[in-house]
Amino acid sequence: SCTSPSQHASQRSSIQGGEAFFRGVLESMQSVYLNRNPTAKAILDLVHSVDNNSLCYDHLAFRTFGVHGYGIDSMASFFLDYGYIQQEELRFPAKKLRALWFSPPADSRASIGSGINGPLPxxxxxxxxxxQMSPQTQEVIRKYTESSGDGKKYAALASSLGHLTWDKPLYSEFQQLASESEYAAWTLVNGYALNHVTISTHRLKTHLKDIKKLNQFIEHSGFRLNSEGGVLKVSPDGLLLQSSTVADSRSFQFSDGKTESVPCSYIEFAERLVLSQYKNLPDTEVKxxxxxxxxxxxxxxxxxxxxxKEQLSRVGS
Ligand code: OOG
Ligand code: NI
Structure with missing residues (x-):
């Protein structure tokens, strides 16, 4: 059902028109992500090699600046144009963030294929x-979003090219943002780059379909998982289980010539359990x-x- 991230091209031939273009854009976003994030690439390769053929994405995630049209809508418009449907809002008052999630079009054809060519995430x-940020932080964010011209119209393009739509900042501006919101600092230097892909563990075929086994396997393979609030994050209903790695970092040259290490992206795992009203369905019939x-x-x-920074600077696991 699902195969390796590198087997895409041959499979795309069965997908036509708009959907082939759409998936091509996602594939470019993924290729920027894999090139910048060796841990994410190594884990995808590892899970694929153990699980033989199955790798489906649960979701892809992006971060934005909610100002001047640079917020959620700037990236969402691409997905809405290709048939995605807006779902619930999530609010994070302490972090001064909000989020929306979007479900894929019901008629997306390829449930054969892997990763980006598997079921749409x-x-x-x-x-x-x-x-809600301090005047100093707002000033930096407005300076860069304003310098971006019509960049907000090209979020998906920027993400698939791995290019910022604004100038590289000064290191002091990055630090100003980081002191108030690590999310803001991340977005200033990573822009619309894919923040993470999430492997759908229940769609794996081996013992790794159990997220606790997958977490153990990932840690035994030498990768660090985000330990904030415990490695495994469980929803109150007990049916959504999530974990993620600690992000990779890369060296970034700021506009004042300083080269410093900045956080980039991570990979997440999600196991979605069967709803109680379907608990008697045979395994083979569960969709x-x-x-x-x-x-x-x-x-x-x-x-x-x-x-x-706290997770990236942790020593050992
Ligand atoms: C998103 C964090 C939340 C999830 O699946 O709940 C998330 C981010 O780091 O931008 O990925
Ligand atoms: Ni996520």
Whole structure:
């Protein structure tokens, strides 16, 4: 049903027109992500090699600045144009963030294929509530979004090219943002780049379909998982289980010539259990829509920390 991230091209031939273009854009976003984030690439390769053929994405996530049209809508319009449907809002008052998630079109054809060419993933897009930031932080964010011209219209293009739509900032501006919101600092240097992909563990074929086994396997393979609030994040109904790695970092050259390490992206795992009203369905008949859908604000709040200094600077596991 699902195959390796590198087997895409041959499979795309069965998908036509708009959907082939749409998936091509997602594939470019993924290729930027894999090139910048060696841990994410290694884990995708590892899980694929153990599980033989199955790798489906649960969701893809993006971050934005909620100001001047640069917020959620700037990225959402691409997905809405290709048939995605807006779902619930999630609010994170302490982090001064909000998010929306989008479900894929019901008629998306390829349930054969892997990763980006598998079942289309949900999309999770968040935005910083810029108006609630300090005047200094707002000034930096407005300086860069204003310098971007019509960049907000090309969020998906920027993401698939791995290009910022604004100038590179000064290191001092990055630090100003980081001191108030690590999310803001991340977005200033990563822009619309894919923040994470999420492997759908229940659609794996081996013992790794159990997220607790997958977490153990990932840690035994030498990768660090985000430990904020505990490695495994469980929704109050017990049906949505999530975990994520600590983000990779890369060296970034600021406009004042300083080169410093900045956080980039991470990879997440999600296991969605069967809803209670379907608990008697035989395993072979369980489809994705029989499982817990959506996201969970308390878990998401902790997953945001996957790019935090505190998680990145942890020693050992
Ligand atoms: C998103 C964190 C939340 C989820 O699945 O709940 C999340 C982010 O780090 O931008 O990914
Ligand atoms: Ni996520």
């Amino acid at each position: 949900r999309i999770f897009i968040s935005e910083l509530l810029v108006d 994705e829509f029989h499982r817990r859908d959506g996201f969970e604000v308390a878990s998401a709040d902790k997953i945001f920390e996957s790019t935090s």
